Amino acid sequence: MTSSTMDAGKIRDFCRGNIRLRELVQEVLLFDQVNSTNRVALKMGADGHPGGLVLLAEKQTGGKGRQNRPWFSPSGQNIHLSLLLRPCLPMRDYPIFSPAAAVGVVKGIAKMTGLTVGIKWPNDVMIDAGKLGTRKLGGILLESKTTGDQAVPLVIGIGLNVNLDREDFPSELQSSATSLKIETGKIIDRSALVCMLLEEIAEQVLALQEGNSQAVLQEVRANCFTLGKPVRVTTARQVFEGRAETIDEEGALMIRMGDQLVRRIVIGEITHLRECSN
Amino acid sequence: MNLEEIKKLIALLNENDLTEIEVEDSDQRILLRREVAVALEPRGIPVPAQAPSSSESTEKTPNQEPDSNLHQVTSPIVGTFYRSSSPDVSPYIELGDLVKKGQTLCIVEAMKLMNEIESDVDGRVVKINVDEGTAVAFGEALFTIEPA
Numbered sequence: 001m002t003s004s005t006m007d008a009g010k011i012r013d014f015c016r017g018n019i020r021l022r023e024l025v026q027e028v029l030l031f032d033q034v035n036s037t038n039r040v041a042l043k044m045g046a047d048g049h050p051g052g053l054v055l056l057a058e059k060q061t062g063g064k065g066r067q068n069r070p071w072f073s074p075s076g077q078n079i080h081l082s083l084l085l086r087p088c089l090p091m092r093d094y095p096i097f098s099p100a101a102a103v104g105v106v107k108g109i110a111k112m113t114g115l116t117v118g119i120k121w122p123n124d125v126m127i128d129a130g131k132l133g134t135r136k137l138g139g140i141l142l143e144s145k146t147t148g149d150q151a152v153p154l155v156i157g158i159g160l161n162v163n164l165d166r167e168d169f170p171s172e173l174q175s176s177a178t179s180l181k182i183e184t185g186k187i188i189d190r191s192a193l194v195c196m197l198l199e200e201i202a203e204q205v206l207a208l209q210e211g212n213s214q215a216v217l218q219e220v221r222a223n224c225f226t227l228g229k230p231v232r233v234t235t236a237r238q239v240f241e242g243r244a245e246t247i248d249e250e251g252a253l254m255i256r257m258g259d260q261l262v263r264r265i266v267i268g269e270i271t272h273l274r275e276c277s278n
Numbered sequence: 279m280n281l282e283e284i285k286k287l288i289a290l291l292n293e294n295d296l297t298e299i300e301v302e303d304s305d306q307r308i309l310l311r312r313e314v315a316v317a318l319e320p321r322g323i324p325v326p327a328q329a330p331s332s333s334e335s336t337e338k339t340p341n342q343e344p345d346s347n348l349h350q351v352t353s354p355i356v357g358t359f360y361r362s363s364s365p366d367v368s369p370y371i372e373l374g375d376l377v378k379k380g381q382t383l384c385i386v387e388a389m390k391l392m393n394e395i396e397s398d399v400d401g402r403v404v405k406i407n408v409d410e411g412t413a414v415a416f417g418e419a420l421f422t423i424e425p426a
Contacts, residue, residue, distance in 0.1 A: 066387075066390055066392070068363050068364035068367075069364075090354075091354035091355060091393070092354060092355050092356070092416055094355065094391055094393070095355060095356075095357070095388040095389040095391045096389075097391070098388075098389040098390050098391050099389065122389035122390050123389070123390050140390065141390055141392065142390060142391040142392065143391070143392050143393075143394070144391065144392075144393045144394070145382075145393070145394045145396060146354045146393055146394070146395050146396065147379070147380060147396040147397070147398050235358070235411070236358060236360075236410070236411025236412075237411050237412065251389055252389075266356055266357060266388045266389055267357060267358040267387060267388060267389075267413065268358075
């Protein structure tokens with residue numbers, strides 16, 4: 001395991017010096033340790049923060065994924081980042097921010113490392129491990145609050161495995177997760193990577209705010225590993241299988257179940273299945 | 279489910295003056311509503327031109343509540359309804375609870391966006407309109423609250 005602290009000043013300077021990025025980000029905070037960057041950002045949003053905030057932590061003691069599942073968040077190795085926004089869009093348009101953020105993360109990683117990474121719908125960040133399938137580099141969890149019709153804060157939380165070695169992962173994650181260091185063989189400058197991520201996320205988020213959601217969804221389709229694959233969909237009430245065909249104009253995944261039936265998915269967990277071999 | 283079966287469901291809905299009908303089997307579920315019909319997951323099913331076009335809508339008008347004193351908390355997005363933050367913890371609220379404005383009532387999830395829905399009034403929860411883990415439409419009533 002290797003360790004060096006992030007440089008909040010470098011990230012702030014980068015945000016200020018980038019015309020597009022400074023439209024989105026006005027404040028960068030770096031904490032040594034928090035419970036969860038999403039939890040802190042959501043609380044700040046609920047307390048009236050105007051948005052445009054990047055919140056980073058070297059360590060999370062209560063990092064979480066979907067349905068409060070724990071997110072492995074060791075100190076000084078990974079990126080734990082939450083972006084607090086107040087989009088000037090109706091709440092019903094917020095879900096598209098999920099794959100849009102994933103596009104930004106994927107493009108930022110590609111720019112920094114040259115790796116080919118992609119999205120498992122709606123927003124897991126994966127690397128193609130050939131015959132081993134795909135391995136997870138990171139995840140994204142968005143959270144918001146709604147009270148009546150009030151404009152609400154949106155928090156985009158990103159957890160990315162950066163400088164971990166294989167043995168640093170808990171045993172149950174070693175076959176399914178990976179890190180940028182494992183994939184590149186190099187220690188990654190996390191501050192520089194955060195800058196690349198924010199620059200690319202800003203492109204996608206600002207495009208959504210400017211009404212260009214279809215351009216963003218084209219990027220999602222172009223970077224989505226799920227499309228064309230046989231998949232299993234697990235929802236709270238059922239499990240079914242089909243082939244991921246496309247992503248529609250609202251970001252939903254279209255699954256072909258047979259000749260006559262295509263199902264539209266906005267919820268549920270996707271598992272990529274192996275192709276049947278003859 | 280084929281088109282003929284869906285047509286029969288629509289006829290059943292109209293003939294019996296029902297407001298909604300839901301059918302589920304091992305691999306699909308269809309929910310039809312009159313006036314404000316919502317086709318949830320099987321949106322890709324080809325629907326003939328003579329079928330009610332409203333069955334393809336993902337929007338609905340707010341529920342009409344006969345008792346104007348009651349307040350409806352509605353879903354701001356299409357998604358899945360959860361009464362708690364994770365399966366192993368208690369629901370945010372139970373039927374009959376007194377709630378305060380700003381108190382979290384539930385989560386509606388879409389594409390890994392977890393949206394906490396807060397009450398916009400003080401009052402008592404007199405109806406929980408949706409079952410745990412079911413799909414909800416934009417504008418669908420989730421809770422009925424009797425304002426304090």
